[in-house]
Amino acid sequence: MNPNAKDRSILRLAIPNKGRIADPVIELVESGGLKLENSRTRRLISKTSDPDIEVLFARPADIPEYVANGAADIGITGRDMVLERGSVVDEILDLKSGHARLVLAVPEDSGITSSKQLGGMKVATEFPGICGKYFDEIGVDVVLVPVGGACEAAPYLGIADAIVDLTSSGTTLATNNLRIVDEILDSTTILIGNPGSRKKFHEKIDEFCLAIDSVIHARGQRYLMMNVERSYLDDVRAVLPGLSGPTVMDVVSDKSMVAVHAVVSEDHLYSLVSTLKRAGAKDILVVPIERMIR
Template sequence: MTKLKIAIQKSGRLNEDSLKLLKDCGISIDNGKDQLKASARNFPVEVLYLRNGDIPQYLRDGVVDVAILGENTLVEKGEELEIIERLGFSKCRVSLAVPKEFEYTGIQDLNGKRIATSYPNTVEKYLKEQGITAELHIINGSVEIAPNIGLADAICDIVSSGSTLFKNGLKEAVQMSVSEAVLTAGPNLSADKKAILDTIQFRIQSVLRGQNSKYILLNAPNDKVESIIDILPGMRSPTVLPLAEKGWSSIHTVVLGKSKFWDIIEELKARGAEGILVVPIEKMVL
C-alpha cells in the first residue's frame, strides 16, 4: 500500500505542535521514545523525525514526500520548495541583534561588521538588498554568545519573545522577516501520494478554520434582530429561532477570524444582545 512519508522536527515545540495537528486531523501516530520513524494506525502515512535543517535536502532527494517545518528553514535551505499551507503555529521572526551598548541607528551601522548566524543565506540576501557588506561567521547552535566572546559584533537568529536576547545582553535591531510552521512538499510526488496529501490538506484546513473561528449564540428582542444580524459575519447567514418567551429570538452564527472578535461582542451588547455564549469550534468543513 502506498504511504506518504511526512518529515517533522525531531524534538522541540515544532515537533509537539506538528504531532498535535496530525492528531487533530484524525491521524494516530504510534511513536515511542527516541523512535525516528513511525506509522499511522489509521491512515497511509509514515512520519520521520529529522533535524529541521536537514529536511529540505531530504525533500529534494525524495527520501520524504512532505514536511512540516519552520518557514525560516525553508527560506534558508529550500527556497525553491513550494509552501502548500501556512499552519499558524511556531511563529517567530528572523532578526538582527546587537549588544545593548551598541548605539544602533540604522542598518548602515552594520556595514563592515562581523555577524554570527546559523542562517548565512538569509543574512547575505538581506544585506545585499540593503547595500551592506559584512563578514559572516556561521555557527550551528547558540549564536547569542558570539558578541560576548568577541567573535562577532552582531548576530542573526530567530526570535520569539526576545528573552534569550535579553539574557545574553543583546537587543533586537532589525526584524528581517517573520516565520511560522508551514507544510511543504517535494518536487516529484506520484499521483497516489498527491491524493493522500490532498486529503491531509483538506483536514488541516478544516482544523485551522475551527481554530480561527467561534460559534456564537445569543438572545435578543425581536425588534433588535435585524440590527444585530447586520454586524454578524457568518459562513452564510445567521440562524434565527423563536424563544419560548414571546417577543424574543435566539440567534446562532459563526464568527470567522480572531482579530475583531471582541469588537463584535461589544457591538452586539450595545445593540441589545443578551446571554451571549461563545463556543470553540473543533473543526469547520466547507
C-alpha cells in the first residue's frame, strides 16, 4: 500500500470514467444508496453522500493497479482488466453484470478451426497479457500485435491472421465476417479490494458490499400483494412461486380474507397474475423491489 493510502481516513472507491460498464456501475452504486457528486462530469476525485467514502473516476484498465498499489482501496472493473494487468488484489464481489467473453476469432473464410493451427501467425489483441499466457499454455508460438481498438478490422487490414477480443453477443464479430475458434475467458464486472485496505476499512467495505449486493439480488424480482378468501388459500398457494413461500396475514376488517405477500421473478409475472386471479386472488398489487437484503 502506498504512503498516501496509509494516512487516508476516507475509503476511496475507484469506478470507470468511460467504457461499456461505466454507466451501469454508477447506476448500481447510486441504487445502493451511495449518491455521487459530479457523476456527469466525472471529475477525478468526487465526494459522495457518505462523508467517509470518496470516488476516484479512472480508466477501467487502470483500476486494478490503482487498487493494488493503494491509490484506491476498492474498485469496480472487469475481471478481464484485472487478469490482463496481473494486479495483486482481492476479488470481493461478482456484480453479475457486464458479461463478456474474450474469444479467439478468425476470418469466416479462413481454414483455421483450432488455435493450434496459428503457430507462427499474427494475432491482434488489446489483451497481450492474457493472450500471451493462453498461447503459452497450449504450446503455440504466435506473434502478438497489440492494438488499442477496432480489433476486428485487423485481419482485413492485413496486420493479423486472427484476433483475441471481447464480445458480448458475437454480433460485431459476425458483422465483420469473423468466426469464433475458442473462448479464452468469461468476464463479468467485479468489486476488487486492496488487501491492506480491507483490514483498515473492513466495516465500511462490508457496509458498501451489503448495499450493492442488495441491489443485485433485487434485480428481476417483484413483490406481489393480494387478498384471498380463506377457502381459496390452498389454490393460490399451489400456483404461487416465491423465494421462500408466501407470507399469509389476517385481514383485520374481514375475518374471511387473508393478505398474501410473495416475492416472485419478473419472468413469471405475465401469466402468473391471471392464474392467481382464476385461483381466487383479488386486489393484486405488483410492486418493484429496489433492494433485497438476505
